[in-house]
Amino acid sequence: MTPPSSPSSRVAPLAWLALVAAALWGVLWWWQLGRPVALPEAPSSRIACVSYAPFRKPGETPLNIRAYVSPERIDADLRALSQRFDCVRTYSQGFGLNAVPDIAQRYGMKVLMGIWIGRDPVMNDKEIKSGIATIKAHPDVLRGVVVGNEVLLRGEQTPSAMAQYVTEVRDAVRDTHVPITYADVWEFWQRYPEMAKVVDFITIHILPYWEDAPVEPAYAVQHVADVYAHMKAEFPGRTVMIGETGWPSQGKQRRAAAASLVNEARYMREFLRYAGSVDMPYNVIETFDQPWKREQEGTVGGYWGIFDVDAQPKFSMQGPVIEEPRWLLGWWAGVLGAVLFVLAAVWRREWRSRRARVALVLSGFACGAALAWQFRQMWFACRDVVEWAVSGTLCVLALLTTIALARWVAARLCGGPVRAMPSPRARFAWMFVLTLYGLLLVFDGRYRDFPLGLFWPPALGYFVAAMLDAGRTWLPSAEERFMACLMPLLAAVTVVQDVGLNPASWSWLGANLMLGGAALIAWRRTVRLGTHEPQAAYQ
Known part of the structure; x- marks a missing residue:
């Protein structure tokens, strides 16, 4: 020393x-x-359609093929959701979700029903058979059917194979007059425009946070509007639906696109104002935060919900929002x-x-x-x-x-x-x-x-x-x-x-x-x- x-x-x-x-x-x-942040107010707290997946409790995940959601659980969810949403979008016929159309009908809700398509042809056939049966049983409650979600983005099927799956379902339920579509990020519709020939309407996903060049919250809704107008021009005469759009409340920032509660509230409010000003079918992602998604997408994957894992609203559609109370x-x-x-x-x-x-x-x-x-x-x-x-x-x-x-x-x-x-x-x-x-x-x-x-x-x-x-x-x-x-x-x-x-x-x-x-x-x-x-x- x-x-x-x-x-x-x-x-x-x-x-x-x-x-x-x-x-x-x-x-x-x-x-x-802890400072309250003043944000534009939504015209209403009611939303046209929202993605619904009930896997929000500890250990619940659709990655477990034995997972099952009881009709009672779905009933409780849809009863509550009907107070704010006119429609729910599902992604699969498995896990008990094929019960959604029947239950939704009780509460005056419509369903944008999903049929999951992945790599496994056996599972795909099972999904399609179950989906066809559900369509025929509840055609009046279905706003549309989505055969495959971002399958081309994930590279799990070729465009020709996806076209065959969509055509199979479309031909089987033609007499029900339920429109059939496929959903993917908007760039993949540009990459594979031939998919438009086999669907009744085009369903695009626009997620400004996940763009290759992420869009900051201040310009996110304008980006959605620009992309939507561009896709309408690219597929003239066709109905184009935004099948997924939203913003995460937590997770890693991407360039200037910060995942935060304030930014999620801002995006949802501004998007609803925009959606109310144009004649556009849309669905927002998603109903509940889903912890299981963190395994695939890191922290940000679990926080796209309008409600938290306890089914409580994360923010109001009016008034200031506080990031951390x-x-x-x-x-x-x-x-x-x-x-x-x-x-x-x-x-x-x-x-x-x-x-x-x-x-x-x-x-x-x-x-x-x-x-x-x-x-x-x-x-x-x-x-x-x-x-x-x-x-x-x-x-x-x-x-x-x-x-x-x-x-x-x-x-x-x-x-x-x-x-x-x-x-x-x-x-x-x-x-x-x-x-x-x-x-x-x-x-x-x-x-x-x-x-x-x-x-x-x-x-x-x-x-x-x-x-x-x-x-x-x-x-x-x-x-x-x-x-x-x-x-x-x-x-x-x-x-x-x-x-x-x-x-x-x-x-x-x-x-x-x-x-x-x-x-x-x-x-x-x-x-x-x-x-x-x-x-x-x-x-």
């Missing part, structure tokens, strides 16, 4: 500025989540973090000074607010006990690491002894995990969230500590120096992938620059001071 020394007059203010900025960010970020919990988490950081440093004399305590309070509040942010993301993203356990463990490790760094920083800011920086193994581990996740984001990042609340506290902690280090207590290994260069490059790629429009990707770049920069600052000082052998990563 070296004698006490104070950090330079040039570095200490930068360290204080970083701590104040981090704490202020925690205050402002949570505050803005429980926003004060973020502040309380910050206060709890500040108390915890101070209590973790009461037994040493150098941590009892006013400067040290202020540094600990700022660090603790920022860390608590950030981990609350991460917990909120986990609340929406974690699918099972394993994911909760892994994410929770990482959050605890981030807290412990940041406490250790905050104590070291507080001691330096009040002129305490120059001790070795804490936890070299933890430092290496954080760099490794950040590098690994960066690789996943670059090469398999379509559905992955940015875990900013998890990585920012230790990243900022190591960066501030590196600024205050005298140059002898952190000697980065060759592996750490390599990761310090690689991490920002990977993060920069995520910024480029979102063409610079995603604030989360910039924040991710900031966290990588902080942790990588900390190692490079320490290495530069090591070289300047003439230290010959860096510490091994495992020391």
